Amino acid sequence: MKVYPIALNTFREAIRDRILYLLLFFALLMIFTSRIASLLTVGEESKIIIDVGLSAISFFGVLMAILIGITLVSREIEKRTIYNILSKPIRRYQFLLGKYGGLLLTILIMDFIMTLGLLLTLYFKSGRFELHLLLAMGLFFCELFIITAFAIFFSTFTTPILSSIFTLAIYAVGHLSWNLLALKERIASFWGKALCFMLYYLLPNLENFNIKNEVVHQLTIGWKTVLLAIGYGISYSVVIILLATLIFQRRDFV
């Protein structure tokens, strides 16, 4: 139960951050103006709105997770409030879990607002709520489990600037890691193949959560795929949070 008050406080702290609203404003602006961009196309206008909208939600959602996530722990250290917190009967993993939960709650609410913006834009265009988009948003939220976990992980041992660079790099690598399998096929050496194989399974594969294409074209998505992706998101995040806890426990705040 000690996790809950920390999560609630983290949430309260995060929603006071102006950068969050700035990002939300730009995301909503991009979603609403996609209606204008759609007028330039020949053919399906809704497709442009959905693509721009999903991309805006995904891009700004990741930025929110990174920019807020990296400061959560470091700010406590910088303001020395961590001494007060850790002097209480709170375990360090509880502290990190609370931070993680609070941040996820903040991002969930922001994602909800952005998704609502997209659904309303589409409603004014086509007169119906495209609820099938919620599945893409759900899986995208699972991707944010991992991104947020990495943001907190890096913030436990490095500066906010470096944390943001590292997390952004993880985001890029996570969407590129599938290339490692293709690279493995082209490499002749055994060790090269082994390295590619190992890196592929070690690094997060964020493409598992990318079903934008399927959702936009209303292609069939198997429940098995969705459930496996959710399972992957949760288990990978647990690994990263555990790693963050290990590092955080070694830090000396006394």
Added chain:
Amino acid sequence: MRTRSLILLILALFFCLSLFFQLTLERARGEALSRPPFLYLPTGRYIKVLSLGYQNLAADILYLWSIQRYSRYEGEHRFRYLEHVYDMITDLDPHYIDPYLIGALTMAREGSDYERAFKLLQKGMRNNPDEWILPLDAGFYALMDLKDYSKAIDYFMRASKIEGCPPEVDRLIAGAFLRKGDKVASLKFWLDIYNSTTDERIKEVSYNHIYDLKIAIDLEMLQKAINHYKEKKGKFPTSLSALVREGFLKGIPVDPDGKSYEYDRNGGKVSAASEYRLRH
């Protein structure tokens, strides 16, 4: 108050300056239009990698750009990279149907490159086997522009087998068979349309086609038998019933109104007593 005015003045000055830069840039860009618009355009495969999961958005941006570019009738080598541009868009989003249609339209009607247009539409068909619009579109180009009726029939047949395809495609197939010269196949399709439709107007149109085709097929068959008779016997038959009697025909058909065909024994020509409904 003075400071505020000064700030406003500087602001206006810098705004004018930015406008000047903008206009100069636009002029410079105008000159650049005569040069090739892009020197390096990577393939869709590379952009897919670089798009970090935003390949749908990348496809949309490229598609919107391509529409703006190809709707302007300027630039010397406008169509040089057409195939590459639409390949890239459809590599990024293989299920996006509009680029296949618009790309093929631009290639065929603007660039007169039908081979590439068909190639793009075939790629679309491979990636989207459930979309009837792609083979239908290819069939239209083959029928209307290339007058390649066999190709048109192939594409229309392909479209007609896909769920959701409008029944009008059967009329296109029947028409293409007729233009190809295969009246029997055309008649078969018009009969199917006649039997399956509930629309009175379509029923009437298909009946008129059936009526004309039946006469044309009968006349062809009779003329062929007469000519065959002439080859064997060295003279024209005295009547059409002579063809049946002597085994050149199984029976004498009558036209859809039940009238007998007219036969000119001197010239060996057969003709219809009724008038064609659509062709005269």
